[in-house]
Amino acid sequence: MMKEWDGIGLQEEKSWEVLREAASIGTGNAVTELYQRTHQTIRMGVTDVALATAVELHEILGGGSGRVFAFSLHVEGEIKGRLLVLLGQDSAVRLQRRMQEQRETQGTAVLEPGMDALKETLRRMSKVYLVAVSCLTNLKIIGSRPALSADQLHKVLEKPLAGMADPEGKVLCAHTRVWDEERTFEGDFLFLPEKASVLAMLSSTGS
Amino acid sequence: MAGKNILIVDDAAFMRMMIREILAKNGYTIVGEAENGIRAVELFQELQPDLVIMDITMPEMDGIAAVRAIRKLDAEASIIMCSAMGQQALVIESIQAGAKDFIVKPFQAERVIEAVAKITG
Ligand SMILES: [Mg+2]
Numbered sequence: 001m002m003k004e005w006d007g008i009g010l011q012e013e014k015s016w017e018v019l020r021e022a023a024s025i026g027t028g029n030a031v032t033e034l035y036q037r038t039h040q041t042i043r044m045g046v047t048d049v050a051l052a053t054a055v056e057l058h059e060i061l062g063g064g065s066g067r068v069f070a071f072s073l074h075v076e077g078e079i080k081g082r083l084l085v086l087l088g089q090d091s092a093v094r095l096q097r098r099m100q101e102q103r104e105t106q107g108t109a110v111l112e113p114g115m116d117a118l119k120e121t122l123r124r125m126s127k128v129y130l131v132a133v134s135c136l137t138n139l140k141i142i143g144s145r146p147a148l149s150a151d152q153l154h155k156v157l158e159k160p161l162a163g164m165a166d167p168e169g170k171v172l173c174a175h176t177r178v179w180d181e182e183r184t185f186e187g188d189f190l191f192l193p194e195k196a197s198v199l200a201m202l203s204s205t206g207s
Numbered sequence: 208m209a210g211k212n213i214l215i216v217d218d219a220a221f222m223r224m225m226i227r228e229i230l231a232k233n234g235y236t237i238v239g240e241a242e243n244g245i246r247a248v249e250l251f252q253e254l255q256p257d258l259v260i261m262d263i264t265m266p267e268m269d270g271i272a273a274v275r276a277i278r279k280l281d282a283e284a285s286i287i288m289c290s291a292m293g294q295q296a297l298v299i300e301s302i303q304a305g306a307k308d309f310i311v312k313p314f315q316a317e318r319v320i321e322a323v324a325k326i327t328g
Binding site: 014017018020021024025026027028029031032035041042044045046047132135136205206207 | 218219220221222224225264265266290291292293294295296297311312313
């Protein structure tokens with residue numbers, strides 16, 4: 001199945017594999033960061049890579065119409081694209097609560113209402129994700145100031161996906177699901193690189 | 208030590224290639240490669256390597272389950288985990304399953320050589 005990838009002559013299978021592993025390593029390091037804050041073991045699924053429309057992406061993420069918290073940032077530098085961390089409402093609230101308890105017991109910060117502790121944790125996780133991808137590929141990456149939004153899944157995906165789709169309306173995405181042992185916390189990491197960036201990753205890893 | 212036979216297990220072919228290159232450059236012999244835990248157990252039996260380098264996140268059978276299966280076949284088997292899942296609890300789980308060391312991805316070549324040299328003596 002070594003289909004040529006339109007336009008840039010990439011071999012689909014090989015390039016997708018590099019993207020899959022980069023996303024897997026990024027997520028693995030991001031959840032290690034989370035573990036250091038919560039001391040709760042996080043499991044991670046095998047990353048899947050797909051060229052998907054917004055509707056297909058919605059299905060990949062399990063569909064549903066519940067409220068979702070999306071933490072998204074622009075990836076700039078030698079790899080360009082988007083990185084998203086998605087949490088269902090319950091998972092976001094539980095994580096926020098746990099972060100706040102952590103702060104209280106450690107006495108590191110004044111108890112703040114709102115989503116500050118959650119935001120800070122997600123910001124750190126995103127940063128660690130990008131640093132890991134950068135180390136693996138030897139490519140310089142900068143993450144933009146992240147945005148946190150809460151809405152239905154298709155709504156929170158709208159903005160980050162804008163400008164990413166190819167003429168057929170598809171985006172390349174590497175998706176990794178994470179969860180804790182009791183399944184009280186579940187989340188999704190979504191890495192959406194531009195096609196040219198995947199080419200850069202491919203050549204920098206000598207594949 | 209040169210000449211030691213190593214089995215590399217990782218679902219990403221390019222990751223196996225990266226590890227293979229590091230080890231080959233340092234005189235180790237790569238006797239086989241597996242892309243999931245089930246194949247790793249089969250190849251371990253068939254090839255009897257001196258050392259296995261094992262990923263955790265893989266389809267079919269994950270690396271920790273594969274370590275348990277291999278150690279059931281050979282209680283002395285030398286296995287080094289190589290994974291991005293560096294949470295302390297998972298490192299401990301791997302060691303309890305029978306792994307002798309843990310390399311966190313992304314890794315430096317020196318870290319791989321150091322871990323392999325320590326175990327193969
Ligand atoms: Mg893997």
